[in-house]
Amino acid sequence: xxxxxxxxxxxxxxxxxxxxxxxxxxxxxxxxxxxxxxxxxxxxxxxxxxxxxxxxxxxxxxxxxxxxxxxxxxxxxxxxxxxxxxxxxxxxxxxxxxxxxxxxxxxxxxxxxxxxxxxxxxxxxxxxxxxxxxxxxxxxxxxxxxxxxxxxxxxxxxxxxxxxxxxxxxxxxxxxxxxxxxxxxxxxxxxxxxxxxxxxxxxxxxxxxxxxxxxxxxxxxxxxxxxxxxxxxxxxxxxxxxxxxxxxxxxxxxxxxxxxxxxxxxxxxxxxxxxxxxxxxxxxxxxxxxxxxxxxxxxxxxxxxxxxxxxxxxxxxxxxxxxxxxxxxxxxxxxxxxxxxxxxxxxxxxxxxxxxxxxxxxxxxxxxxxxxxxxxxxxxxxxxxxxxxxxxxxxxxxxxxxxxxxxxxxxxxxxxxxxxx
Amino acid sequence: xxxxxxxxxxxxxxxxxxxxxxxxxxxxxxxxxxxxxxxxxxxxxxxxxxxxxxxxxxxxxxxxxxxxxxxxxxxxxxxxxxxxxxxxxxxxxxxxxxx
Numbered sequence: 419x420x421x422x423x424x425x426x427x428x429x430x431x432x433x434x435x436x437x438x439x440x441x442x443x444x445x446x447x448x449x450x451x452x453x454x455x456x457x458x459x460x461x462x463x464x465x466x467x468x469x470x471x472x473x474x475x476x477x478x479x480x481x482x483x484x485x486x487x488x489x490x491x492x493x494x495x496x497x498x499x500x501x502x503x504x505x506x507x508x509x510x511x512x513x514x515x516x517x518x519x520x521x522x523x524x525x526x527x528x529x530x531x532x533x534x535x536x537x538x539x540x541x542x543x544x545x546x547x548x549x550x551x552x553x554x555x556x557x558x559x560x561x562x563x564x565x566x567x568x569x570x571x572x573x574x575x576x577x578x579x580x581x582x583x584x585x586x587x588x589x590x591x592x593x594x595x596x597x598x599x600x601x602x603x604x605x606x607x608x609x610x611x612x613x614x615x616x617x618x619x620x621x622x623x624x625x626x627x628x629x630x631x632x633x634x635x636x637x638x639x640x641x642x643x644x645x646x647x648x649x650x651x652x653x654x655x656x657x658x659x660x661x662x663x664x665x666x667x668x669x670x671x672x673x674x675x676x677x678x679x680x681x682x683x684x685x686x687x688x689x690x691x692x693x694x695x696x697x698x699x700x701x702x703x704x705x706x707x708x709x710x711x712x713x714x715x716x717x718x719x720x721x722x723x724x725x726x727x728x729x730x731x732x733x734x735x736x737x738x739x740x741x742x743x744x745x746x747x748x749x750x751x752x753x754x755x756x757x758x759x760x761x762x763x764x765x766x767x768x769x770x771x772x773x774x775x776x777x778x779x780x781x782x783x784x785x786x787x788x789x790x791x792x793x794x795x796x797x798x799x800x801x802x803x804x805x806x807x808x809x810x811x812x813x814x815x816x817x818x819x820x821x822x823x824x825x826x827x828x829x830x831x832x833x834x835x836x837x838x839x
Numbered sequence: 840x841x842x843x844x845x846x847x848x849x850x851x852x853x854x855x856x857x858x859x860x861x862x863x864x865x866x867x868x869x870x871x872x873x874x875x876x877x878x879x880x881x882x883x884x885x886x887x888x889x890x891x892x893x894x895x896x897x898x899x900x901x902x903x904x905x906x907x908x909x910x911x912x913x914x915x916x917x918x919x920x921x922x923x924x925x926x927x928x929x930x931x932x933x934x935x936x937x938x
Contacts, residue, residue, distance in 0.1 A: 460930075587916065791885075811877070811878045811881070811938070812877075813874050813877055813878060814878035814881035814882070814938065815868050816866075816867065816885070817867065817878070817881040817882055817884065817885030817886075817937070818881065818885070818937060820867060820885040820886075820888065820889060821884060821888040821930075821933050821934075821937055822890055823886050824888045824892045825888075825930050827856060827859060827892070827928070828892060828926050831852065831856050831896075832923065834852055
């Protein structure tokens with residue numbers, strides 16, 4: 419009897435669990451897998467993990483070389499996000515490897531990757547697949563003899579104070595990060611041609627990346643081209659955070675901006691901010707309500723769309739003045755900014771161009787830190803029917819007159835010719 | 840004398856007719872220069888009706904002229920019937936093309 423009761427309860431629990439996971443309607447991650455080198459990180463970084471748990475995430479800690487590691491079972495992913503806090507791991511346990519991690523991201527899931535001064539080739543490989551290249555010299559760390567942390571006056575100046583943040587409220591939160599971030603780790607460079615990678619935290623112009631032990635030759639990356647923390651938003655809106663320091667997330671640096679920085683950026687990575695959705699795309703002729711299957715050239719039409727932003731718990735209206743719609747056939751014939759009612763509705767009206775063919779309504783909205791919106795809706799435009807033209811054109815009246823007067827002239831001439839014989 | 844007078848009248852009317860048919864052509868070209876070529880079919884039919892009528896009238900005049908030896912075998916009645924038929928065909932086309 420007890421067994422029979424237990425089974426439906428289990429199914430119900432599983433069902434509830436499924437409902438809470440990542441979906442289009444509820445884009446915040448829920449289940450996170452945290453891979454660590456040793457479980458001591460759990461206590462040395464406890465503030466960060468406590469923050470994640472307080473935001474409602476379910477954390478599962480595993481050793482990175484655990485032989486039972488698996489991201490998916492029966493084709494379903496078991497986790498919504500992956501946190502790799504194991505910079506020295508040479509090879510993951512179980513079925514997990516570099517390709518599995520990248521497949522996980524390709525499936526739209528999020529990733530936090532922290533390297534450190536002893537980052538393994540595996541970690542470097544994952545990072546370089548994401549468009550981030552760590553300094554190739556295995557001994558190199560970021561050194562700054564000007565902007566180092568005050569607590570470390572003597573020594574090698576490898577604990578640097580960085581405050582060159584990306585200017586984006588959506589990535590780093592509306593509140594300004596008060597104190598500089600203390601960073602001890604390796605630097606990386608991002609490909610300037612890549613539009614998907616963003617440097618969130620850059621080093622100061624006086625920094626360089628080199629080994630503190632050996633005599634300094636020419637450093638491979640210097641100054642503000644050194645990225646300390648970068649984010650990637652893939653084309654499928656999966657987000658990745660790549661940090662050159664695991665120490666950044668630890669409890670150690672109390673009097674610094676570290677905690678605010680990592681919590682704000684984690685909110686962004688796990689889709690608590692900057693996730694847009696567009697719904698209710700409608701268009702119709704002016705003074706009509708139904709959506710036509712086809713427009714005629716020179717019709718006046720109205721177009722509207724609703725855009726909402728995910729706030730972590732509910733969809734809030736998204737307010738901006740730079741959303742544009744294109745009326746597009748090979749190239750945009752009409753490009754109009756949409757006006758908004760500040761409640762998420764964006765609308766405009768315009769005249770269909772004097773060209774017929776198969777057009778598209780297109781909204782391509784890509785803004786720093788926001789997920790990209792890319793909508794298109796196909797609509798044919800036909801020319802006038804033969805009975806929709808004007809019967810008589812005023813500009814042609816002289817031509818009509820000329821033709822008819824020659825006919826009358828012909829008639830008169832015929833009569834005169836016949837009766838003059 | 841009377842015969843010659845009526846012949847003169849005929850010649851005069853014919854010349855007037857040719858002149859009338861040719862004049863609006865120039866006027867229309869000027870008008871199109873001002874208004875633009877929008878109803879281009881109407882413009883073409885207007886011009887062609889004038890040009891066509893002028894050409895046919897000239898042809899009739901050549902054929903009925905007694906001094907013209909080339910057409911001495913052609914009776915003037917036949918020439919006039921040709922003229923009327925051609926005009927009918929021309930104006931049928933013009934009406935269709937006028938828009």
